[in-house]
Amino acid sequence: MLYTGSFKDHRMITWHINDNCNFRCDYCHTWLSSKTQEPIKVSRLSEGLRTLGNDWVFLISGGEPFLEPNFIEICQELTKKHFLALNTNLSLNNIYDFADQVDPERTIFINAAVHIIEREKTDKNLEAYIEKAHYPASFTEEEGEFIRAFDADWPEFALLDEIPSLKGKLCHAGGRFLFRTRNGDLRRCSGIFNKYGNLFENKVIFDVSPKPYPSSNCAALYEGKSNNQKRPAIAIQAN
Numbered sequence: 294m295l296y297t298g299s300f301k302d303h304r305m306i307t308w309h310i311n312d313n314c315n316f317r318c319d320y321c322h323t324w325l326s327s328k329t330q331e332p333i334k335v336s337r338l339s340e341g342l343r344t345l346g347n348d349w350v351f352l353i354s355g356g357e358p359f360l361e362p363n364f365i366e367i368c369q370e371l372t373k374k375h376f377l378a379l380n381t382n383l384s385l386n387n388i389y390d391f392a393d394q395v396d397p398e399r400t401i402f403i404n405a406a407v408h409i410i411e412r413e414k415t416d417k418n419l420e421a422y423i424e425k426a427h428y429p430a431s432f433t434e435e436e437g438e439f440i441r442a443f444d445a446d447w448p449e450f451a452l453l454d455e456i457p458s459l460k461g462k463l464c465h466a467g468g469r470f471l472f473r474t475r476n477g478d479l480r481r482c483s484g485i486f487n488k489y490g491n492l493f494e495n496k497v498i499f500d501v502s503p504k505p506y507p508s509s510n511c512a513a514l515y516e517g518k519s520n521n522q523k524r525p526a527i528a529i530q531a532n
């Protein structure tokens with residue numbers, strides 16, 4: 294099934310999969326805490342996913358996700374019943390394995406950030422980057438239209454224009470949005486540490502109705518803006 298809905302309206306889990314990165318961007322803190330970790334067990338992931346039902350969007354971020362030794366396998370497992378979106382620096386060669394082995398109809402988007410200062414250290418003219426992105430030659434007209442259908446500049450530009458005042462407003466995070474750490478812990482969002490279960494323990498807790506923002510300063514503005522909408526959270530049906 295090709296996903297044709299609006300990304301921002303979808304039930305989503307942002308998975309902070311690791312803190313490892315082969316770049317050392319000076320505006321980023323994740324690589325400072327990088328450490329070697331055990332590979333993620335796909336069998337445990339598979340069990341945890343049964344708790345969710347179908348068709349969530351997993352937005353995987355890090356660190357650099359493609360440094361996970363079994364990342365292709367993880368993506369294959371996720372895309373059996375869910376959709377995938379990635380934040381990556383697109384510098385590693387297993388991106389080709391990803392393209393060959395992961396269902397493109399269940400991969401909604403890949404944010405391929407340039408990080409120019411770090412990239413030019415190893416890819417002076419960005420040739421390797423452009424070869425991996427293969428843009429725009431590899432897109433058909435129809436695929437181009439599909440990509441344009443996403444409101445790619447939302448909510449980033451909305452946040453640029455104005456820091457939203459969220460005080461007193463209801464937030465759907467905890468119902469249709471969750472944040473997930475590497476070890477499976479689920480939280481309402483990246484700025485709030487209350488546990489909403491653990492996907493590796495097959496336990497997910499959903500808020501049945503939207504809750505007010507807990508403070509006037511939302512610590513996760515992107516997520517806050519995305520979930521600050523006046524509509525009911527979507528009911529979840531477990532398989």
Ligand code: SF4
Pocket residue numbers: 314315316317318320321322323324355356357382408411
């Ligand atoms: S590529 Fe991304 S994760 Fe890696 S150091 Fe730069 S900003 Fe951080």
